[in-house]
Amino acid sequence: MKGIVFTEFLEMVEQHHGYATVDFLLENCDLPSGGSYTAVGTYDHREIVQLISLLSNKTETPIPSLLRSFGHHLFGIFNVTYPSFFKKATSSFDFLESIEHYIHVEVRKLYPDAELPTFHTKRINSNQLEMIYVSDRRMSALAYGLIEKAMEFYKEPCTIQEEHIDPSGQEVKFLITKDA
Amino acid sequence: MKELELLKRRLAREIKARKEAETILEQKAIQLYEANESLQKLNNNLEFKIRQRAKELVNSEEKYRRLIENMELGLLEVDNEQIILRAYDSFCEMTGYEQSELKGKNAQEVFLINNDDSILMDDVQSKRKKGQTGVYELQIKKKNGEPIWVMISGCPVIDINGKVTGSLGIHYDITAQKNLQLELELSKNVAKQAQKAEQLFLARMSHEIRTPLNAIIGMTYLLNDSNPTTEQQDFLSVLNSSSAILKSLIADILDFSKIQAGEIKIQESQFSLHRLLSSVQKSIGFQLSGKVKFELDLDPQIKHLIYGDELMLSQIIVNLLGNAKKFTAKGFINVQVNVVEETDTHYELVFKVMDSGIGISEEKLDFIFQNFKQIQEDDENFGGTGLGLAITKQLVELQGGSISVNSKLNEGSTFTFNLNYKKGIRSDLEKIKPKLQKSKFNQEKILVVEDNYMNRKYILTLLKKWNLKFEIAEDGIEAIAITERQPFDLIFMDISMPKLNGYETTKAIRNDKNNINQSSPIVALSASAFTSIKAKAFEFGMNDFLCKPYDPQSLKAIISKYTQRDTKDDTVLSGLGSGIVEPKFKPPLNGEHLYALYEGNWAFAIEMFIIFTRDNLYTFYEIQNFLQKDQFEEARKIVHKLITNLSMVGLLDASQMMLRLENLILGKKDKSDMIILYDQIAAHIQEAKPILQKTIEEFEAYFSINEINS
Numbered sequence: 049m050k051g052i053v054f055t056e057f058l059e060m061v062e063q064h065h066g067y068a069t070v071d072f073l074l075e076n077c078d079l080p081s082g083g084s085y086t087a088v089g090t091y092d093h094r095e096i097v098q099l100i101s102l103l104s105n106k107t108e109t110p111i112p113s114l115l116r117s118f119g120h121h122l123f124g125i126f127n128v129t130y131p132s133f134f135k136k137a138t139s140s141f142d143f144l145e146s147i148e149h150y151i152h153v154e155v156r157k158l159y160p161d162a163e164l165p166t167f168h169t170k171r172i173n174s175n176q177l178e179m180i181y182v183s184d185r186r187m188s189a190l191a192y193g194l195i196e197k198a199m200e201f202y203k204e205p206c207t208i209q210e211e212h213i214d215p216s217g218q219e220v221k222f223l224i225t226k227d228a
Numbered sequence: 229m230k231e232l233e234l235l236k237r238r239l240a241r242e243i244k245a246r247k248e249a250e251t252i253l254e255q256k257a258i259q260l261y262e263a264n265e266s267l268q269k270l271n272n273n274l275e276f277k278i279r280q281r282a283k284e285l286v287n288s289e290e291k292y293r294r295l296i297e298n299m300e301l302g303l304l305e306v307d308n309e310q311i312i313l314r315a316y317d318s319f320c321e322m323t324g325y326e327q328s329e330l331k332g333k334n335a336q337e338v339f340l341i342n343n344d345d346s347i348l349m350d351d352v353q354s355k356r357k358k359g360q361t362g363v364y365e366l367q368i369k370k371k372n373g374e375p376i377w378v379m380i381s382g383c384p385v386i387d388i389n390g391k392v393t394g395s396l397g398i399h400y401d402i403t404a405q406k407n408l409q410l411e412l413e414l415s416k417n418v419a420k421q422a423q424k425a426e427q428l429f430l431a432r433m434s435h436e437i438r439t440p441l442n443a444i445i446g447m448t449y450l451l452n453d454s455n456p457t458t459e460q461q462d463f464l465s466v467l468n469s470s471s472a473i474l475k476s477l478i479a480d481i482l483d484f485s486k487i488q489a490g491e492i493k494i495q496e497s498q499f500s501l502h503r504l505l506s507s508v509q510k511s512i513g514f515q516l517s518g519k520v521k522f523e524l525d526l527d528p529q530i531k532h533l534i535y536g537d538e539l540m541l542s543q544i545i546v547n548l549l550g551n552a553k554k555f556t557a558k559g560f561i562n563v564q565v566n567v568v569e570e571t572d573t574h575y576e577l578v579f580k581v582m583d584s585g586i587g588i589s590e591e592k593l594d595f596i597f598q599n600f601k602q603i604q605e606d607d608e609n610f611g612g613t614g615l616g617l618a619i620t621k622q623l624v625e626l627q628g629g630s631i632s633v634n635s636k637l638n639e640g641s642t643f644t645f646n647l648n649y650k651k652g653i654r655s656d657l658e659k660i661k662p663k664l665q666k667s668k669f670n671q672e673k674i675l676v677v678e679d680n681y682m683n684r685k686y687i688l689t690l691l692k693k694w695n696l697k698f699e700i701a702e703d704g705i706e707a708i709a710i711t712e713r714q715p716f717d718l719i720f721m722d723i724s725m726p727k728l729n730g731y732e733t734t735k736a737i738r739n740d741k742n743n744i745n746q747s748s749p750i751v752a753l754s755a756s757a758f759t760s761i762k763a764k765a766f767e768f769g770m771n772d773f774l775c776k777p778y779d780p781q782s783l784k785a786i787i788s789k790y791t792q793r794d795t796k797d798d799t800v801l802s803g804l805g806s807g808i809v810e811p812k813f814k815p816p817l818n819g820e821h822l823y824a825l826y827e828g829n830w831a832f833a834i835e836m837f838i839i840f841t842r843d844n845l846y847t848f849y850e851i852q853n854f855l856q857k858d859q860f861e862e863a864r865k866i867v868h869k870l871i872t873n874l875s876m877v878g879l880l881d882a883s884q885m886m887l888r889l890e891n892l893i894l895g896k897k898d899k900s901d902m903i904i905l906y907d908q909i910a911a912h913i914q915e916a917k918p919i920l921q922k923t924i925e926e927f928e929a930y931f932s933i934n935e936i937n938s
């Protein structure tokens with residue numbers, strides 16, 4: 049997993065809970081990398097799983113809601129670091145549809161070792177988008193957070209329904225309905 | 229204290245992270261450098277390739293220019309302002325200038341004759357600037373002032389950056405063609421005017437004559453009432469009949485010139501065919517002597533009035549009856565009308581006018597429908613203009629029908645024409661006589677005995693198209709075997725065949741009491757029309773003779789003569805493979821001959837061309853071997869086959885020469901004469917081969933284009 053995910057995750061932890069918690073996580077996880085992450089590096093994605101699990105324990109917050117807030121945080125970062133990706137799309141649905149065949153495609157060009165999810169999107173009608181997340185990394189909650197912020201960014205309030213197609217969480221369906 | 233520890237750890241982590249980041253960046257920098265290096269190389273390589281291609285292009289351009297120059301095409305290169313950059317040698321030769329005289333001059337100023345053409349040139353010029361090519365014709369003047377016509381194919385000259393820098397014109401001197409074309413147009417106009425003048429003259433003249441003629445006729449009647457002596461009565465009756473002849477003659481001429489001028493138009497109305505025919509019957513009945521019986525036979529299937537030109541139809545029938553009457557002293561004259569096809573809206577009718585008169589000889593049958601040709605030119609008894617049948621034919625054709633004749637000397641003639649009529653209201657009550665029961669459709673069976681594949685293919689294609697049943701025998705032995713087994717209504721027999729020739733085969737069939745075809749009609753097929761050969765065919769028991777190559781019409785005529793099936797009027801048989809007839813396609817060689825042979829069905833014709841070039845052409849070269857080895861009969865057999873085959877692909881001259889060669893061989897003439905003639909034919913064929921090939925290709929191209937279009 050790309051280093052930016054780790055650095056931004058720890059950045060968020062520090063913002064919410066202070067550096068002591070960051071230190072606690074790094075000291076108490078068994079991290080092959082030693083925990084000195086840099087945005088340009090690449091690390092085993094199991095390290096982030098460890099870090100989140102421990103944070104969940106410590107803050108008594110379920111993992112999905114942690115991932116969701118991480119999604120919120122990450123969206124803000126993406127918005128600053130990759131502004132060009134947002135200019136192309138003029139509406140929220142266009143933007144969400146562009147992840148699979150444009151944004152993540154470009155990401156893969158920049159980082160050939162990136163591990164990215166697959167999204168299947170289907171426009172039910174002008175107000176409804178179905179988006180199916182597929183990934184071994186089971187981070188659909190992160191996607192949830194990202195989607196929420198994306199809708200907010202385009203100023204299109206909506207309701208998001210989440211349904212696990214696969215019990216393990218490798219395949220999750222989001223039904224995004226714009227509020228009338 | 230704890231805080232300090234925390235800070236220390238943070239610092240350590242951050243230092244480590246920075247180091248790691250630096251190593252990664254270092255690595256990336258090296259990768260970047262390497263990538264840049266290989267990009268540089270790639271770029272150099274590409275530039276080199278582009279330079280090389282550009283050089284190649286210049287070379288090939290030079291090559292094409294030289295090529296074009298060799299083809300008597302003049303090349304001229306000008307810039308965007310029409311200033312001559314380079315005039316190539318051939319162009320200078322064409323125009324009489326030196327290269328140096330032209331360079332730097334304005335091409336329009338030097339060459340244009342008509343000021344109007346500069347507008348055309350400006351248009352051309354602006355097209356070139358847009359990078360478009362074009363072909364146009366222009367009259368220009370040579371250095372000595374002499375005008376010439378050139379066809380110019382112009383294309384823009386584009387530099388390496390894609391900018392149009394001028395244009396290149398390929399000039400072809402078409403003065404000769406242009407002059408010919410002008411002359412042709414001129415003479416065409418002259419001919420048209422002459423035709424118009426002729427029509428006007430005819431119309432005026434006949435009108436001028438008719439007025440006094442009517443006076444003569446009137447006076448004759450009056451004189452009749454003035455108690456003439458017997459001698460005077462005789463004079464008067466001659467006067468009467470002569471003026472009647474003169475009057476109908478003028479009517480004919482007038483009709484004919486009107487038809488020719490396209491002045492006669494179809495006037496449609498609803499009418500009863502029954503009534504029309506019975507009134508014709510009445511009027512003709514008066515004129516017939518007791519020795520000639522007149523019969524009318526109208527198909528009871530006709531249950532409607534019909535839409536059409538009543539007058540025209542009655543004129544056709546009256547003309548044909550008049551003709552029949554003239555040549556029939558005793559026996560019968562019949563008029564038959566049958567429905568060949570009925571749809572919800574139309575009747576396709578076939579009309580027959582039959583007589584038992586003196587008939588028409590075969591030689592005359594061919595041109596009885598031509599203008600001014602009378603059937604009995606040499607016989608004073610049958611007066612008339614000779615226009616009657618020509619008019620009749622034109623009237624039939626004007627209404628979209630066709631007419632033909634079938635006749636035997638001293639037995640009678642049958643004129644047959646068919647017309648398509650729209651149905652009017654029903655008129656069931658109209659019935660004359662019940663129709664004679666005809667033999668069932670499609671029962672006739674024909675045997676074709678022919679050893680040459682190409683000839684066989686031709687006749688079988690026609691029979692198939694006409695839905696006739698047939699069998700094939702490839703030689704005499706096979707023919708005898710098959711005739712023993714099944715009955716045929718008609719047998720076509722090639723005369724020259726291996727194993728057993730046509731005469732012998734016919735003799736064998738005729739002499740065998742047990743052969744079911746002992747008395748079936750046999751028609752000889754032969755490439756030579758010599759009377760001696762015909763006579764021999766009849767001597768051996770053949771009934772008729774068809775000269776190869778025959779066209780579909782002649783084949784039809786023979787079939788209808790010997791079978792119940794009225795092939796001539798049968799719609800199934802008219803038009804050979806409708807739908808693929810391509811009247812617009814013109815083969816380069818003897819188009820008319822080929823058109824008649826294949827009735828415009830070029831797909832069929834080309835099939836024959838392909839068979840000929842593939843299977844028959846090479847046999848020609850065997851002739852020489854046989855001649856050299858003094859195996860004359862072997863040589864003659866091939867020669868004989870090729871006479872027909874050559875003609876079937878339009879090589880009429882070669883076919884004629886072959887016929888001469890056959891005669892040399894048959895006449896046991898000097899061998900050296902044969903070789904000389906053979907060499908001449910060989911040269912001829914050598915020339916024709918590429919033309920045949922081109923015809924095939926052109927047709928294939930034409931056909932595929934039209935297929936795409938349709």
Ligand code: HEM
Pocket residue numbers: 049050051053126127130133134147151152155161162163164165166183184185186187188190191192194195198
């Ligand atoms: C400009 C916008 C975006 C950029 C530049 C971007 C870039 C990335 C990058 C670099 C990764 C990490 C890959 C790795 O570590 O190997 C990633 C992962 C991911 N992205 Fe995006 N992304 C964008 C938008 C989104 C959005 C809007 C969604 C939500 C629908 C999304 C869903 C995900 C998820 C769920 C992952 C985690 C990997 C997984 O689940 O397999 N991304 N993305």
